[in-house]
Amino acid sequence: MTIGFIGAGKMAQALASGFIASRVASVDKLFASAPSMESLQGIKEKINNINVTTDNKDIVRKNDVIIVAVKPNILSQVLKEIAPVIRSENLIISVAAGIRIPAIEDPLPNGTRVVRVMPNTPCLVGAGASAYSLGTYAQSRDAETVNKLMSAVGLCEKVPESLIDAVVGVSGSGPAYMFVAIEALADGGVKAGLPRHLALKLAAQTLLGAGKMVMEIGAHPAELKDEVCSPGGTTIAAVHTLEKNGFRGALIDAVLESCNRSRELGN
Ligand SMILES: NC(=O)C1=CN([C@@H]2O[C@H](COP(=O)(O)OP(=O)(O)OC[C@H]3O[C@@H](n4cnc5c(N)ncnc54)[C@H](OP(=O)(O)O)[C@@H]3O)[C@@H](O)[C@H]2O)C=CC1
Numbered sequence: 001m002t003i004g005f006i007g008a009g010k011m012a013q014a015l016a017s018g019f020i021a022s023r024v025a026s027v028d029k030l031f032a033s034a035p036s037m038e039s040l041q042g043i044k045e046k047i048n049n050i051n052v053t054t055d056n057k058d059i060v061r062k063n064d065v066i067i068v069a070v071k072p073n074i075l076s077q078v079l080k081e082i083a084p085v086i087r088s089e090n091l092i093i094s095v096a097a098g099i100r101i102p103a104i105e106d107p108l109p110n111g112t113r114v115v116r117v118m119p120n121t122p123c124l125v126g127a128g129a130s131a132y133s134l135g136t137y138a139q140s141r142d143a144e145t146v147n148k149l150m151s152a153v154g155l156c157e158k159v160p161e162s163l164i165d166a167v168v169g170v171s172g173s174g175p176a177y178m179f180v181a182i183e184a185l186a187d188g189g190v191k192a193g194l195p196r197h198l199a200l201k202l203a204a205q206t207l208l209g210a211g212k213m214v215m216e217i218g219a220h221p222a223e224l225k226d227e228v229c230s231p232g233g234t235t236i237a238a239v240h241t242l243e244k245n246g247f248r249g250a251l252i253d254a255v256l257e258s259c260n261r262s263r264e265l266g267n
């Protein structure tokens, strides 16, 4: 299988790198397009020998699986551009936030197989979290293709399309909240006297370890949190501060803001 990316930015780079690292695709099977050779420079630097072109239609002609990774506001324009060269073999995968399946299918020839995927940048390191919904004409073999690709770079779940905006709020945008959390934890460490590099390492590994425990042990996070809180100890004092400062509410609000923004982008 060859895979063509239309749009060669951050998400295309994360997916292409992740596909290569997980060996679900080799570099000679990956193609990418963007408006100019300058805009293709980033992906060429990250992925040696990737096939690049400035012709979006060429991507469609040369590949069966097309991952459209352009900003939501130009998705429709790009789909109109490639519509005349779409073949029955093509599977069109959109990763755009907000843009709903009917709006993806509308500019394309009737019967085009479409899948809407919401990935995240940790696909780059094989630790992505993606959810997908099938379009009107997508078949079970298309679900298998998407599952194979996205499972190679992390977790992959099928969801009804009505839930995709919520997925954007939790895992699409989520890495950004967690990067802020890592930075803030490290700042705390530095304030308490740790060297920056050590504080950052400890903070990042702590998020990784906490996530791994939830995934692997399967216990409720509250139970795992309780195991860290000794009576009268350090952690419960810190948790009290988090609760007073609205830590949970801030995260819930962040998810809802992202979800609502995704809904707005679709309107
Ligand atoms: N970044 C993330 O964490 C996530 C992003 N997404 C979705 O992925 C999509 C891409 O986002 P992201 O990678 O961050 O954005 P970027 O801006 O990094 O990448 C967009 C790419 O599209 C190219 N492009 C612009 N116009 C065209 C065109 N007419 N034809 C072909 N390519 C074009 C850009 O080139 P140039 O640089 O020259 O403009 C750039 O290479 C978005 O729809 C976003 O919602 C989904 C999940 C997570």
Ligand SMILES: O=C(O)[C@@H]1CCC=N1
Pocket (backbone or CB within 6 Å): 097, 168, 172, 173
């Ligand atoms: O911020 C954005 O719009 C994109 C979509 C999900 C993550 N980043």
